[in-house]
Amino acid sequence: MDTENSLAFDGVLFHYPDTKAPALRELTVSIPKGRKTAVLGHNGSGKSTMFLHAVGILRPQQGAVLQGGKALSYSRKELAALRRSVGLVFQDPEQQLILSTPLEDVSFGLRGTGMDEAAIAARCRNVLELLNLAHLSDKPIHQLSLGQKKRTALAGVMAMEPELILLDEPTSYLDPLSEMQMLRGLDVIHEKGTTVVMATHDMNLAYRWADWIIVLDQGTCRAAGTPEEIFAQREDLQAIGLDLPLLADLWYSLPARLTAGEAAPRTAEDFKAVLNRLLDI
């Protein structure tokens, strides 16, 4: 059994009806357990389609999605188990939020699990506090900002405590404060052992946040590895139209004799500290 990967895609082909090209072209890639993975790729590269396969909303037309090394069978029982262990936060919170306030929405999923009301209330309070939504618990969802709606959608998924959470463009259109609140919540659940995966085309965010990177291009996996491995391959990224993160661009433009043996710094703070140290010599 493969215990290192939380989910794996093996040659997954998926073609939406009435479209010219497949959205996933024999996609083979693994999502490592316990990590913070960023799935990078420009629009249309297959990120959302990959995520819809991860929760069994879409099924491979060829190939398989594997959990614990075993191909999903899509029986009702297995789908129910899959959805308990894998949670997807949609890009558009309107697709996810169904009830009228954050508290009602976040409780809704838990009611189906047979938990008692006191435990549901406690779980909801924790999650809403963690995502800085406690003061908005009873506010009509249609009055929330996009950042608040996105955090509410995440809260609903987090409350179910899945082993793996996938977030589709969680920070797109968010202001810096909302983005920080979202990322802080993700760090907390990651520290508790949840595998966190986000699709993004924010290269700077991926560089500082992720510890594993998957690069999709035209429905295939172009590269997978640590941020250091992926972002050192400047030409490969540029060939598929992705920019280098600013800090990586700066770092890899420094003379190699200066940076030799140093791990590439992934935050501005680390960058300044390393540079100060190197230039002091």
Ligand SMILES: Nc1ncnc2c1ncn2[C@@H]1O[C@H](COP(=O)(O)OP(=O)(O)O)[C@@H](O)[C@H]1O
């Ligand atoms: N519901 C759909 N119907 C038809 N084609 C779709 C649909 N959703 C996505 N596609 C197509 O599938 C490809 C992959 O899309 P998607 O998975 O949404 O990529 P990404 O999330 O990386 O932008 C694109 O060519 C897109 O136009």
Ligand SMILES: [Mg+2]
């Ligand atoms: Mg998408």
